[in-house]
Amino acid sequence: MKGKDSLALEYLYDHYSGALYGAIFRIVKKEEIADEVLQDVFLKIWDKIASYDATKGKLFTWILNVARNQAIDKTRSREISKEKKTTAIDNVVSRIDRSGFSEQGIEDIGVKDILKNLPEEQRFVVEHLYFKGYTQSELAEEHNIPLGTVKTRLRLAMQQLRTTLGVT
Amino acid sequence: MNIHEYISSGILEAYMLGELSEQERAEVEKNLAQYPELREELALLEETQERLLMEASIAPKASVKAALFAKIEAAPKAEAKVVPLTPTQPAASVWKFAAAASITLALISSYLAYDYWSKWKRTENNLAELIAQNQQVAQDYNRVNQRLDKLEDDLKITDDPSFKRVILNGTPNAPQAMASVYWKESSKEVYLSLQSLKQLSKENQYQLWAIIDGKPVDAGVFDGDFAGLLKMKDIGSGAAAFAVTVEPRGGKASPTLETMQVVGNVVKG
Numbered sequence: 001m002k003g004k005d006s007l008a009l010e011y012l013y014d015h016y017s018g019a020l021y022g023a024i025f026r027i028v029k030k031e032e033i034a035d036e037v038l039q040d041v042f043l044k045i046w047d048k049i050a051s052y053d054a055t056k057g058k059l060f061t062w063i064l065n066v067a068r069n070q071a072i073d074k075t076r077s078r079e080i081s082k083e084k085k086t087t088a089i090d091n092v093v094s095r096i097d098r099s100g101f102s103e104q105g106i107e108d109i110g111v112k113d114i115l116k117n118l119p120e121e122q123r124f125v126v127e128h129l130y131f132k133g134y135t136q137s138e139l140a141e142e143h144n145i146p147l148g149t150v151k152t153r154l155r156l157a158m159q160q161l162r163t164t165l166g167v168t
Numbered sequence: 169m170n171i172h173e174y175i176s177s178g179i180l181e182a183y184m185l186g187e188l189s190e191q192e193r194a195e196v197e198k199n200l201a202q203y204p205e206l207r208e209e210l211a212l213l214e215e216t217q218e219r220l221l222m223e224a225s226i227a228p229k230a231s232v233k234a235a236l237f238a239k240i241e242a243a244p245k246a247e248a249k250v251v252p253l254t255p256t257q258p259a260a261s262v263w264k265f266a267a268a269a270s271i272t273l274a275l276i277s278s279y280l281a282y283d284y285w286s287k288w289k290r291t292e293n294n295l296a297e298l299i300a301q302n303q304q305v306a307q308d309y310n311r312v313n314q315r316l317d318k319l320e321d322d323l324k325i326t327d328d329p330s331f332k333r334v335i336l337n338g339t340p341n342a343p344q345a346m347a348s349v350y351w352k353e354s355s356k357e358v359y360l361s362l363q364s365l366k367q368l369s370k371e372n373q374y375q376l377w378a379i380i381d382g383k384p385v386d387a388g389v390f391d392g393d394f395a396g397l398l399k400m401k402d403i404g405s406g407a408a409a410f411a412v413t414v415e416p417r418g419g420k421a422s423p424t425l426e427t428m429q430v431v432g433n434v435v436k437g
Contacts, residue, residue, distance in 0.1 A: 017227075019222045022224040023221055043236070046240060057210065135187050162216045
């Protein structure tokens with residue numbers, strides 16, 4: 001992969017694009033934006049693969065962080081551009097868009113099944129971190145939860161998921 | 169360091185999510201390198217995270233992949249550009265080999281062509297030579313055969329008792345000269361054989377005369393360079409002697425006695 005082989009990139013795409021797109025789509029909530037972000041993510045992987053250090057973690061962890069950062073950056077730049085807009089119609093349309101997606105959002109059957117065994121407060125943290133584009137700090141700030149509590153909830157959730165997902 | 173407390177603090181999750189500062193990150197990596205338990209715990213977290221995201225997969229449209237790889241193809245990296253150059257190397261060497269082979273082939277075939285040409289030429293010369301030799305042998309054979317036939321014919325005459333042999337000896341004009349006449353009176357045939365006569369000029373010829381009843385009778389002209397017997401003109405019966413004179417080419421009606429070369433009387437009986 002580090003030899004800039006496009007076949008290796010294609011392998012990565014075939015293997016991970018679904019997982020990454022699932023995260024990206026839930027964060028940006030618009031198909032054409034998600035498509036764009038996914039392409040940007042793989043172009044970035046293609047460009048920066050040499051900086052990936054296998055001794056510091058799994059390849060997927062590195063790729064997922066690239067994808068999450070890219071998706072969050074995109075969402076924030078859109079938020080800013082939206083704030084600048086003055087027409088009422090745009091605001092209405094965008095609100096409808098957002099609510100539509102949030103209804104759908106995490107209700108996906110596969111993810112719901114996995115997360116259903118988690119206590120409500122833990123599921124809340126996992127959803128926000130992985131599917132809503134929040135960092136632990138942002139979640140703590142926005143929802144007035146101490147950062148230590150967020151960390152603990154995530155930690156407990158990950159231990160529960162380990163069992164649910166059969167990781168040994 | 170209390171490993172359990174360190175793990176419980178949730179710092180590995182934060183590390184995994186990329187939420188640490190550079191300083192915190194460096195410290196975690198130092199601890200990971202030092203403690204296998206930490207590496208094991210991180211590996212489990214990463215595996216859990218990956219499975220969770222895999223479960224939450226949404227397949228992007230195929231057009232996204234096509235557009236992505238079209239972009240990558242359109243803007244290949246400098247390293248990637250080196251790759252297409254390698255396949256040309258074997259192709260070039262194939263052409264090189266083909267060219268070398270065709271030149272070798274051309275050299276071989278032109279050598280063979282020359283070799284065959286010279287062999288053919290040599291064979292042709294040999295054949296011409298053999299044909300010429302064959303013709304020569306055939307000619308020689310014919311000549312010998314003809315000569316043999318002639319000799320056999322001559323022999324019949326000289327062996328035939330009915331032919332009288334008349335020896336003509338040299339006159340004072342040509343004391344070394346000598347010739348013979350075979351004459352068959354019944355059939356009037358006359359043959360001449362030369363033992364020794366000098367070469368004449370082209371203007372002159374020898375002329376044979378038969379003396380019948382005291383008068384010279386023309387028996388024909390001849391050149392002095394034949395072998396064997398030469399048939400002469402028929403003459404009437406009662407020849408008493410034969411003589412040869414030198415006359416202008418074509419002969420004369422009457423002999424020039426001063427030029428008589430040989431003369432011989434017919435022996436009676």
